[in-house]
Amino acid sequence: MKQLPLVLGLIAVALFATVLSVGCGGGGGGGNSFTVKGTDYKFDPADITVQSGQKVTVTLQNNGSVAHNWTVLDLDGKDVGTGDVEPRQKKSVEFTATKAGTYTIECTVPGHADAGMKGTLTVR
Numbered sequence: 001m002k003q004l005p006l007v008l009g010l011i012a013v014a015l016f017a018t019v020l021s022v023g024c025g026g027g028g029g030g031g032n033s034f035t036v037k038g039t040d041y042k043f044d045p046a047d048i049t050v051q052s053g054q055k056v057t058v059t060l061q062n063n064g065s066v067a068h069n070w071t072v073l074d075l076d077g078k079d080v081g082t083g084d085v086e087p088r089q090k091k092s093v094e095f096t097a098t099k100a101g102t103y104t105i106e107c108t109v110p111g112h113a114d115a116g117m118k119g120t121l122t123v124r
């Protein structure tokens with residue numbers, strides 16, 4: 001449970017950095033939080049499973065040496081991601097998936113997905 005304070009801190013960063021934040025009161029709870037470590041060129045974990053209709057927070061901790069992002073492609077019609085995160089930085093994205101299915105996660109920096117920076121978001 002070490003990651004809870006981390007995630008709460010990151011929500012402040014996310015509010016500043018992303019248009020996808022949905023105005024959470026900062027009290028925590030009410031959703032699922034995941035921390036994904038990004039390295040050159042891998043996500044850990046690569047695969048994440050969430051419930052449809054439930055608010056999810058994903059934080060990308062960039063442990064690599066170049067900028068990375070964590071992006072779900074075509075989730076309910078749009079790409080949803082953290083935006084680029086510089087090395088040793090982290091950024092969060094909040095989203096609520098509405099349709100069950102399997103979605104592709106990628107780092108959209110050119111070449112990174114091909115190098116292995118991809119995964120799967122399963123929505124149940």
Ligand SMILES: [Cu+2]
Nearest residue numbers: 068107109112
């Ligand atoms: Cu990358």
